[in-house]
Amino acid sequence: MTYTKPLPQINPDTKDFWEGCRSHLLQIQKCSECEKPRWLSSFMCPYCLSTNTRLFNSSGRGKVYSFVVYHVAYHPSFKDDLPYVVALVDMEEGFRLLTNIIGCAPEEVHCDMEVEISWDDVTKDVSLPKFRPVVRIHP
Amino acid sequence: MLEAGLCNYVLITYGHNARSGDSMKKLLFAMSGDDAIFGHFGATAGYAMAARRAMHEFKTGPQTWKQIAVGQRKWANLNPRAMMYKQTMSDRDYDTAPRVVEPFGLYDNCLISDGGRACIVTTLERARDLRHPPVTLMGLGMDNPSADLTRADYLAGPTGARRAGRQALKMAGITLEDIDACQIYDCFTYTVEITLQDYGFFQPGEGCDWLRGGTIEPGGSMPVNTSGGLLSEAYQMGMTPLTEGVMQLMGRCEERQLGPQTKTRNPEIILCSDNGGILQSHACYILRRV
Ligand SMILES: [Zn+2]
Numbered sequence: 322m323t324y325t326k327p328l329p330q331i332n333p334d335t336k337d338f339w340e341g342c343r344s345h346l347l348q349i350q351k352c353s354e355c356e357k358p359r360w361l362s363s364f365m366c367p368y369c370l371s372t373n374t375r376l377f378n379s380s381g382r383g384k385v386y387s388f389v390v391y392h393v394a395y396h397p398s399f400k401d402d403l404p405y406v407v408a409l410v411d412m413e414e415g416f417r418l419l420t421n422i423i424g425c426a427p428e429e430v431h432c433d434m435e436v437e438i439s440w441d442d443v444t445k446d447v448s449l450p451k452f453r454p455v456v457r458i459h460p
Numbered sequence: 461m462l463e464a465g466l467c468n469y470v471l472i473t474y475g476h477n478a479r480s481g482d483s484m485k486k487l488l489f490a491m492s493g494d495d496a497i498f499g500h501f502g503a504t505a506g507y508a509m510a511a512r513r514a515m516h517e518f519k520t521g522p523q524t525w526k527q528i529a530v531g532q533r534k535w536a537n538l539n540p541r542a543m544m545y546k547q548t549m550s551d552r553d554y555d556t557a558p559r560v561v562e563p564f565g566l567y568d569n570c571l572i573s574d575g576g577r578a579c580i581v582t583t584l585e586r587a588r589d590l591r592h593p594p595v596t597l598m599g600l601g602m603d604n605p606s607a608d609l610t611r612a613d614y615l616a617g618p619t620g621a622r623r624a625g626r627q628a629l630k631m632a633g634i635t636l637e638d639i640d641a642c643q644i645y646d647c648f649t650y651t652v653e654i655t656l657q658d659y660g661f662f663q664p665g666e667g668c669d670w671l672r673g674g675t676i677e678p679g680g681s682m683p684v685n686t687s688g689g690l691l692s693e694a695y696q697m698g699m700t701p702l703t704e705g706v707m708q709l710m711g712r713c714e715e716r717q718l719g720p721q722t723k724t725r726n727p728e729i730i731l732c733s734d735n736g737g738i739l740q741s742h743a744c745y746i747l748r749r750v
């Protein structure tokens with residue numbers, strides 16, 4: 322089946338990030354001057370304007386900062402997913418990203434909920450970093 | 461420019477066929493960029509994200525926002541120019557409205573409108589010779605936190621309204637006690653709450669109590685968005701609060717005119733706000749009847 326949802330507009334700034342995703346690695350930029358990580362990737366550090374950047378692999382674990390539940394499809398390709406959750410997730414390493422929370426009902430999602438990465442291979446070239454609740458196995 | 465004599469009259473104007481045309485929808489869609497990959501579009505969801513975080517950090521939610529939506533609608537019902545002039549809104553209407561992007565329902569959103577607004581700025585000397593009584597600008601403040609949502613730390617306040625409000629009050633040499641009414645940029649109900657909260661009208665989480673009993677409505681002690689605002693009159697960007705603030709002070713608002721007929725104070729000083737992006741930029745200005 323053809324994937325009809327919008328795909329990333331990959332550019333020289335974001336190429337490393339999406340190539341990492343393809344191999345299920347959350348490769349994040351970190352400024353070599355002020356040491357702040359950032360997402361999405363950019364040529365220049367938005368905090369100190371340095372262009373001196375390196376990449377690191379994120380653990381893929383974080384906490385929901387905030388989230389919303391869509392009941393309206395602003396693009397027809399999302400109609401079958403309603404209601405779905407879009408969230409901002411604060412990652413362990415100190416950056417925040419926009420994503421979907423999957424693997425639980427929208428009403429179970431809450432701010433500060435612990436989540437971990439769950440790759441969604443949407444095409445043969447594109448994998449999206451989505452998140453699901455951390456499952457704690459109690460003895 | 462006016463003071464320097466470079467010009468005599470400045471026209472501030474706005475017009476948009478946002479409802480009958482598709483340019484507003486295209487603009488909001490284009491703004492989404494790569495957020496669209498995750499099904500994240502437009503302004504409603506951005507403000508809903510802020511509002512949800514606010515619900516987590518202090519006591520707020522639909523019970524607070526309902527009082528804003530319903531209260532402003534009562535003003536619109538007195539304004540024949542308002543899109544919602546003939547449509548009343550009850551608490552039940554608000555509660556049962558379709559969910560759009562939770563925590564927002566339909567009536568937490570502003571309107572999309574066709575229309576135009578204009579306002580003329582000149583020197584007080586020239587204004588005194590014109591047909592309508594002059595209104596002066598007492599104070600002005602701006603603050604633009606302006607970070608991308610993934611770096612924003614002001615979504616649940618303090619927003620730019622905190623510093624902009626303080627600057628404007630300081631320049632005007634007054635306190636909140638001196639304000640007779642507010643015209644707040646109300647793209648969403650939550651925007652009104654967080655703006656009034658950051659200006660200092662109430663402490664975080666006390667909005668629900670402050671609003672109770674019709675504080676902002678006709679007959680209330682602090683009328684807010686007396687045309688119906690962006691939520692219930694028309695979306696004309698920051699021109700909706702500006703023109704309403706000016707016209708109220710000129711005494712040109714007919715049935716909704718502040719004063720004895722709406723059981724409110726005769727307005728002498730009105731505080732107005734404007735806001736851009738997802739709470740990324742803020743302006744506060746204070747108008748006075750001369
Ligand atoms: Zn830096």
